[in-house]
Amino acid sequence: MKIAVCVKQVVTREWPIRVNEQKTWIRDQDASFELNEPDAYALEEALRLKEKHGGEVVVCSAGPARAAQVLREALARGADRAIHVESDALGSADAFQLAGALAVAIRDEAFDLVLTGLQSDDQGFGQVGVVLAETLGVPHATIIMDVQVDAAAKTMRVKRELEGGWFQWVSMPLPALLTIQSGINQLRYATLKGIMTAKKKEIRKVSASAVPAARQRIVSMYVPEKGKKTQMIGGSPAEAAKELVKRLREEARVI
Amino acid sequence: MIVVVAEQREGKLNRATWETLAAAQQAGGPITVVVPGALVAGIAGELAAADVKEILALESPALEPYTPDGYVAALAGSIGELAPALVLLPHTYQTRDFAPALAARLERAIVTDCVAIKGDGSSRTYVRPMFQGKLSADVAAEGPAPHLVTIQIGAYRADAAKRGASAAPVRTVAAKVDAAAIRQKPEAPFKEAKQAVDLSQAERIVAVGRGIKGQEHIALAEKLAKALGAEVAASRPICDSGWLPMDRQIGSSGQTVAPKLYFALGISGAIQHVVGMKGSRTIAAVNKDAEAPIFEVADYGIVGDLFEVVPAMIAELEKS
Numbered sequence A: 001m002k003i004a005v006c007v008k009q010v011v012t013r014e015w016p017i018r019v020n021e022q023k024t025w026i027r028d029q030d031a032s033f034e035l036n037e038p039d040a041y042a043l044e045e046a047l048r049l050k051e052k053h054g055g056e057v058v059v060c061s062a063g064p065a066r067a068a069q070v071l072r073e074a075l076a077r078g079a080d081r082a083i084h085v086e087s088d089a090l091g092s093a094d095a096f097q098l099a100g101a102l103a104v105a106i107r108d109e110a111f112d113l114v115l116t117g118l119q120s121d122d123q124g125f126g127q128v129g130v131v132l133a134e135t136l137g138v139p140h141a142t143i144i145m146d147v148q149v150d151a152a153a154k155t156m157r158v159k160r161e162l163e164g165g166w167f168q169w170v171s172m173p174l175p176a177l178l179t180i181q182s183g184i185n186q187l188r189y190a191t192l193k194g195i196m197t198a199k200k201k202e203i204r205k206v207s208a209s210a211v212p213a214a215r216q217r218i219v220s221m222y223v224p225e226k227g228k229k230t231q232m233i234g235g236s237p238a239e240a241a242k243e244l245v246k247r248l249r250e251e252a253r254v255i
Numbered sequence B: 001m002i003v004v005v006a007e008q009r010e011g012k013l014n015r016a017t018w019e020t021l022a023a024a025q026q027a028g029g030p031i032t033v034v035v036p037g038a039l040v041a042g043i044a045g046e047l048a049a050a051d052v053k054e055i056l057a058l059e060s061p062a063l064e065p066y067t068p069d070g071y072v073a074a075l076a077g078s079i080g081e082l083a084p085a086l087v088l089l090p091h092t093y094q095t096r097d098f099a100p101a102l103a104a105r106l107e108r109a110i111v112t113d114c115v116a117i118k119g120d121g122s123s124r125t126y127v128r129p130m131f132q133g134k135l136s137a138d139v140a141a142e143g144p145a146p147h148l149v150t151i152q153i154g155a156y157r158a159d160a161a162k163r164g165a166s167a168a169p170v171r172t173v174a175a176k177v178d179a180a181a182i183r184q185k186p187e188a189p190f191k192e193a194k195q196a197v198d199l200s201q202a203e204r205i206v207a208v209g210r211g212i213k214g215q216e217h218i219a220l221a222e223k224l225a226k227a228l229g230a231e232v233a234a235s236r237p238i239c240d241s242g243w244l245p246m247d248r249q250i251g252s253s254g255q256t257v258a259p260k261l262y263f264a265l266g267i268s269g270a271i272q273h274v275v276g277m278k279g280s281r282t283i284a285a286v287n288k289d290a291e292a293p294i295f296e297v298a299d300y301g302i303v304g305d306l307f308e309v310v311p312a313m314i315a316e317l318e319k320s
């Protein structure tokens, strides 16, 4: 099986987010970055499918030069090679642009399966995978928690998560695209050996020339207004704890 | 004209449809509600109570059960004919599954997970969370109409949707769907084996998030829960890591709870978590980040390190 995994580089959760002067994007020149969390699960699922069915796992990312970091990490975890659609503008691009950029890189390779995460931790469109499927002309299913491939029959059966604890199995022919939900498997981390061999693996650069026009534009970004009046309790941890217990007992009367 | 796409499963209307209707009414202008499905007369009749111009029952046997291929084909045809300025959909799992493909098929913009609509006409912007809710953005849709916009669950109140003076007319249209072209073959939805704990009955809940750092610290939350007479629950990443069983997960893909007290420890307050607990009577939160979105829904907040605050709380509770 030839499997593509789309991985996005996003700012780390710990980085204290600051908006730029124009209020149209974050000040990402001072940010630290990591692999988008659901994409790590998508990569793990691809590696497990390869272990079972043989083949190749290719990781693809669209983004500025710094995105090579997440490709290296994916290679260290076991991906065979990488494709990097490189352009500074892709760091804050919309889902159509990103899906367009990824489609150019993926289209000619005839993958049996394309995996993406279900959502990015930065823009959180929840779109790139589904738009990519439509662009490539392959069937898709989203928010997947199990993948069973019948390689001989070129079909698969996947478990979709629905709301409120419901699930559903869906079958479809290959090639296809799935968006993977966090928690589908237990992640493996890169070993020292993995990190060493990753240095010899190929990262092919693709130019981002055929990127479509943006279909959405950020007019302004800001810290959300608070809807509810929260009583913030200050003081040392001991003082705050004591005061909170008091208010929960005497004011809210819930303990 | 605004099109609202209704969501139904097995003949039952998803309540989020009424929330999306409220959003459409507040945006202004005539509204057509499109109800895709095999036999949707019942649901169309239910929605006819709303103050809208028309209900369009978009029917085909190929639309039951739901598949993204079926819905994209049916809705692309219908939206093409109606030529609305705006298409609103509830931001459910089903919408996530087909709407981006529909927008791609129509070559139109789609803005997802919106909590508000500002302005009108060409100066309209949509407010949506970014960076896991740490920021909000006003986003403009570019390119020709219609623009597709999905509305976050709970952003508008279902009971804010205005009812009409008389029932809206219902028109039934045959959807153009080729059953043979549908590539996904779905099976019946199911629930995993009976949940061991029913947290919806708990009076008090101590919920832990990624701020708890490691499995070995879960015991600290359990100790606080014991002192409060509470059940322990968690955000999704804690259950994904196997630190607590899946049936203790709160949120859109876990349980929905409304206890007297919900105590959130090291939980950022992402919308998928908040939908599962915002109905709690009293919400208290401890988080080291003063800007964490959890403080937008909390009644009481402590900005601090849970590893300092929680032991102090346990000591305080055990005192009396």
Ligand SMILES: Cc1cc2nc3c(=O)[nH]c(=O)nc-3n(C[C@H](O)[C@H](O)[C@H](O)COP(=O)(O)OP(=O)(O)OC[C@H]3O[C@@H](n4cnc5c(N)ncnc54)[C@H](O)[C@@H]3O)c2cc1C
Binding pocket: A013, A118, A119, A143, B132, B208, B209, B210, B211, B212, B234, B235, B236, B237, B238, B249, B250, B251, B252, B253, B254, B265, B266, B267, B268, B269, B270, B271, B272, B273, B276, B286, B287, B288, B289, B292, B304, B305, B306, B307
């Ligand atoms: C379709 C879909 C469905 C989902 N379903 C669910 C669901 O059902 N339930 C759910 O919970 N999530 C769900 N999620 C995931 C959700 O979007 C968030 O990623 C998740 O809720 C974040 O969990 P968290 O708050 O524990 O972690 P984080 O967002 O990483 O937050 C950790 C918090 O801990 C704080 N912290 C760190 N250290 C300390 C310390 N020492 N003391 C105090 N505070 C500290 C940090 O400031 C931070 O705010 C879903 C996502 C999607 C896309």
Ligand SMILES: Nc1ncnc2c1ncn2[C@@H]1O[C@H](COP(=O)(O)O)[C@@H](O)[C@H]1O
Binding pocket: A006, A007, A008, A009, A036, A038, A039, A060, A061, A062, A063, A090, A095, A098, A102, A115, A116, A117, A118, A119, A120, A123, A124, A125, A126, A127, A128, A129
């Ligand atoms: N720039 C990118 N490069 C590679 N993959 C991406 C990129 N942006 C999004 N994706 C993939 O698409 C998924 C959904 O992203 P989004 O539509 O932004 O929520 C992510 O989990 C990734 O797998």
